[in-house]
Amino acid sequence: MIEEAVAVAELEVTLGGRQVLDRVRIRAGSGELVFIAGRNGSGKSTVFRAIMGRLLSSGGEVAVRGQVGYHEQTPVYMPDMTVVENLRSFNKLFRTQWSPARMDQFIEELGLSHAERSNASSLSGGEKQRLALGITLMRDKDIYLFDEAESAMDPAGRRFYFDMLKRLSQEGKTVLWISHHIRDSLAVADRGYFMHGGKAYSFDVSQVRSSVQDYSEDAFADYCEEQVVNSQWEC
């Protein structure tokens, strides 16, 4: 039996003949903010797909208490509808039951008021991510998995996104996210994992915050790999 938490996973995944996840242990408690870092191809998205039961070849165990909202790397929205039509349609579909006034306020919070009558397919990359984020947030879930939801957003969009993660946690939601924005992620995370060599190494965020000098992605990955090689972190 794996230990109890809101979300716990012990994952074994082989894809295309390669073991992508090798007894990866991920744990997230109630209201916790958990950051998953790692270089391209290290298996971060695979962790989320395995948790969601999307991989036929995956083994191991997943124990989740509560409903999970999975925000995939590719933004999800209706391309032929405007921003407002998208949000109204999902409001109906999810039975969110927001009033028109609440919806207007939400569109403003998302930074999409200027584009609310634009077709979703014509939005910029960052705007599409804001819309997709809005759609995910309309569903009330206990646990959220965000896969690079803010990768194309500008600094204002990222501020909104990371503030929103904190708000979700204050509401008691458990949040796990994958991001290549190291500084922003370390600023809000309670706990971190670094994916390397098919394993997830758990790290103490406050200790990392006080040791890391250079928050560029490469320098951070170099720092993490040094900790792994020197057996400073557990997996």
Ligand SMILES: Nc1ncnc2c1ncn2[C@@H]1O[C@H](COP(=O)(O)OP(=O)(O)OP(=O)(O)O)[C@@H](O)[C@H]1O
């Ligand atoms: N269906 C598949 N068949 C074969 N290999 C796969 C499949 N899906 C993923 N992989 C491989 O698994 C590895 C991990 O992929 P994953 O998408 O989890 O990486 P990631 O850490 O999320 O990377 P990124 O930062 O680029 O998003 C990659 O080498 C990828 O090529």
